[in-house]
Amino acid sequence: MPRTRTPSGTSRVRRLPLAGALRLGRPSDIWFKPALSVVVSVAPPNLTLLALGRLDLAMYTMAGSLCALYAHNRPYAARARVLGWVLLGMLAGIAVALVSASLTTNAVVLVSVGALLAAAQKTVCEATRVGPPGNVILAFVSSAALFVPQTLGQVPGHLALTVGAGVWSWVVCMAPGLVRPHGPERRATAQALNAAAAYAATRGTADGHARARAAAAGAVHNAWQSLLSTGARSAPRRDLERLVVRAEVALSAPADTDPELLRGWAARLRGAGDVPEADDLAATVDELLGVDTELRAPKPSVRSRLRPLAPVAVRCALGCAVAGYVSLALGVGRPYWALVTAASLYQANITLTWNRGVQRVVGNLLGVLVFAAVAPLAHLHQAALVLCCLAFNFGAEALIGRNYWLGSVCVTPMALLVSEFARYQQPGELITERVVDTLVGAVVGLAAGIVVTNRRAGARIDDALTAAERAREHAARLVAEPEPAPAALVAARRDLSAALVELRAVADAAAGEWWQRALPEERVVRVEGAGHRTLAATVRRQGLRALSGTRA
Numbered sequence: 001m002p003r004t005r006t007p008s009g010t011s012r013v014r015r016l017p018l019a020g021a022l023r024l025g026r027p028s029d030i031w032f033k034p035a036l037s038v039v040v041s042v043a044p045p046n047l048t049l050l051a052l053g054r055l056d057l058a059m060y061t062m063a064g065s066l067c068a069l070y071a072h073n074r075p076y077a078a079r080a081r082v083l084g085w086v087l088l089g090m091l092a093g094i095a096v097a098l099v100s101a102s103l104t105t106n107a108v109v110l111v112s113v114g115a116l117l118a119a120a121q122k123t124v125c126e127a128t129r130v131g132p133p134g135n136v137i138l139a140f141v142s143s144a145a146l147f148v149p150q151t152l153g154q155v156p157g158h159l160a161l162t163v164g165a166g167v168w169s170w171v172v173c174m175a176p177g178l179v180r181p182h183g184p185e186r187r188a189t190a191q192a193l194n195a196a197a198a199y200a201a202t203r204g205t206a207d208g209h210a211r212a213r214a215a216a217a218g219a220v221h222n223a224w225q226s227l228l229s230t231g232a233r234s235a236p237r238r239d240l241e242r243l244v245v246r247a248e249v250a251l252s253a254p255a256d257t258d259p260e261l262l263r264g265w266a267a268r269l270r271g272a273g274d275v276p277e278a279d280d281l282a283a284t285v286d287e288l289l290g291v292d293t294e295l296r297a298p299k300p301s302v303r304s305r306l307r308p309l310a311p312v313a314v315r316c317a318l319g320c321a322v323a324g325y326v327s328l329a330l331g332v333g334r335p336y337w338a339l340v341t342a343a344s345l346y347q348a349n350i351t352l353t354w355n356r357g358v359q360r361v362v363g364n365l366l367g368v369l370v371f372a373a374v375a376p377l378a379h380l381h382q383a384a385l386v387l388c389c390l391a392f393n394f395g396a397e398a399l400i401g402r403n404y405w406l407g408s409v410c411v412t413p414m415a416l417l418v419s420e421f422a423r424y425q426q427p428g429e430l431i432t433e434r435v436v437d438t439l440v441g442a443v444v445g446l447a448a449g450i451v452v453t454n455r456r457a458g459a460r461i462d463d464a465l466t467a468a469e470r471a472r473e474h475a476a477r478l479v480a481e482p483e484p485a486p487a488a489l490v491a492a493r494r495d496l497s498a499a500l501v502e503l504r505a506v507a508d509a510a511a512g513e514w515w516q517r518a519l520p521e522e523r524v525v526r527v528e529g530a531g532h533r534t535l536a537a538t539v540r541r542q543g544l545r546a547l548s549g550t551r552a
Contacts, residue, residue, distance in 0.1 A: 021355040021405075022362060028401035029187060033176070034072050035397035039390050041068035041169035045161075046386050055382055056422040059148065060158045063094050063141045064165030068173050069133050069397065075184045076177035078229040082130060083173055087166040089124065093117055093142035095159055101150040111324030111335055114143045118343040119317035127306045133400075139320075139343040140415070143336035179272075182236050186269045188219075188226040189240045189247075193266035195219035196247035197259035213251065213532075214504050220248050221501045224494070239275040248497070252532075252539040308460055311452055316346050319448030323441045330440070332433050334419075341441025346449065353449045356404060357442045363408025364438040368431045371413035375427040378417055389417050461520065464503040465527055471496040472531045479534070479541045493538040500531045 045061035195216040327335035392414035400407025
C-alpha cells in the first residue's frame with residue numbers, strides 16, 4: 001500500500017479504497033451532449049457501410065466518429081481547434097498502426113509498437129490537457145488497428161475513411177453553436193457561481209469548509225480558462241466575465257456574500273436568455289482590465305508540461321507492453337485488449353490508478369454479462385448489430401460521468417460487438433478472452449505503476465510552493481503601494497489564485513503516490529493560508545467587496 005507521511009514526518013500506510021472507488025457521483029450537467037453527439041457521429045457512416053455491405057470497414061470510420069467524444073466543455077472557438085488536433089492525433093496513431101500491421105505480423109513487435117503508441121498518446125494528452133476521455137479512445141483504436149490484416153496499398157483508403165468520419169464528427173460537435181453560441185462559457189460561469197455560493201454558505205465554520213473553498217477556487221479558475229480561450233470578447237462574454245468576478249470575490253469575502261444572489265445568477269445562465277447584468281461599478285472596469293493583461297501574458301509551452309510526465313510515460317509503456325506479452329503467452333488472440341486495459345489505468349497517482357483498476361475490472365466483468373445477454377439479438381442481422389452498438393455508445397457516454405465502472409458496463413459489450421462487424425464469432429470465446437485480458441491488463445498495469453515510482457511528484461510540490469509564494473509576495477507588494485495600477489493588481493490576484501489552485505492539485509496528486517519522500521504538508525497549509533489572506537487583501541484594496549452582494 002502507498003506510504004504517506006504525517007506532518008511530524010512519521011510514515012503511515014495509506015489504505016487503497018475499494019467501496020469508495022465504486023461510489024456513484026452526480027451526472028454531468030451535459031451528460032446527454034457527448035452521448036447524442038457520438039450516436040449522431042457514428043450512425044451515418046455505419047449505416048452507409050451496412051447498406052453497401054462493407055461493415056468490415058466500420059473500424060476505420062469509427063476512429064473518426066469517436067473524436068466526437070472530446071471538448072464538449074470548451075467554447076466553440078476553442079472546441080474547433082481541439083477537435084482538429086484530436087483528429088490529427090487519431091490519424092497519426094492509426095496510420096502508424098496500419099503501416100506496422102502491413103509490414104509485419106509478429107505479435108511481439110506489434111504489442112511493442114502499441115505500448116509505445118499508448119505511452120506517447122498518454123503523455124501528449126496530459127501535456128495538452130485535452131480532457132476526457134483522454135488517451136483511452138486513441139489507444140483503443142490504434143491498438144486494435146495493429147492486429148487487423150493490412151497491406152500498404154490499403155492504408156490510404158482506410159485513412160480516408162477516418163478523415164471523412166472525423167470531419168463529420170467535427171460538424172456534429174460544432175453544430176450546437178449555431179443555436180447557443182455561448183453555451184459552454186455560460187455553463188462554466190454558472191458552475192463557478194454555484195461553487196462560490198456553496199463556499200460562502202459555509203461561513204467558515206461548517207464541515208467541509210476547506211473542501212468547499214478548493215472546489216470553488218477550481219470552478220472559478222476553470223471559468224476564467226474557458227472565457228480566456230473564447231477568442232473575440234463579445235458583449236455577452238464581457239457580461240460573463242463580470243459574473244465570474246463576483247464568484248472570484250466571494251472566495252475572498254465570503255462573509256459579505258449573499259449565496260442566493262449568486263445562485264440566482266447561475267440559474268438564469270442555464271437557460272437561453274440574456275446574460276444577467278450585475279451592477280457595473282467602477283471597480284469592475286478595473287477588474288476587466290486584468291483580463292486584457294492576462295490575455296497578453298505568455299502561456300506555458302507544451303514542452304514545459306512534458307518534462308514532469310516522464311514517469312507517466314514509462315509506467316504506461318512498461319505496463320502496456322508487459323500486459324500484451326503476458327496475454328500472448330496465455331494464448332489470447334486479442335492481446336490489444338490487455339494493452340488498452342493497462343493504458344486506461346494510469347492517473348495522477350497510484351491511489352487514483354488503483355481506483356481506476358477496480359472500476360475497470362468491475363465494469364468489464366459486468367459488461368461481458370450484458371454482452372452474453374444481447375449477443376443472440378445482435379446476431380439476428382447486421383442491422384441489429386449496428387443498432388445495439390449505437391445504443392451502447394449512448395449508454396456509455398450517458399453513464400461514465402457518474403463512475404467509470406458504470407460506463408464500462410456499456411463500453412465492454414460495444415467493443416465486443418464491434419469486433420464482430422467483419423464476421424460473427426463465438427460469444428463464449430470472446431467473453432473468455434475479454435475477461436482474461438481485463439485481469440491481465442489490470443494486474444500488470446497496477447504492478448508497473450508500483451514499480452515505476454514518480455519521484456518527481458515531490459519536486460513538483462517544491463516548484464508549486466515556490467510559485468505560490470512568489471505570486472503571494474508580488475500581490476502583497478502591490479497591495480502595499482499607495483496607488484497600485486488596477487490592471488496590475490487584478491493580474492497579480494489572478495496569478496496568485498491560479499498558483500494556489502495548482503498547488504492544491506499537485507499536493508493532492510503527490511499525497512497518493514507510492515514511496516514518496518515526506519511531504520511538506522505543514523508548509524503547504526501555511527502557504528495556502530497566507531495566499532488566501534493576501535487574496536482577501538487585494539479585494540479590500542480594490543474596493544470590490546461590494547460586488548459580491550452584501551446581505552445588509
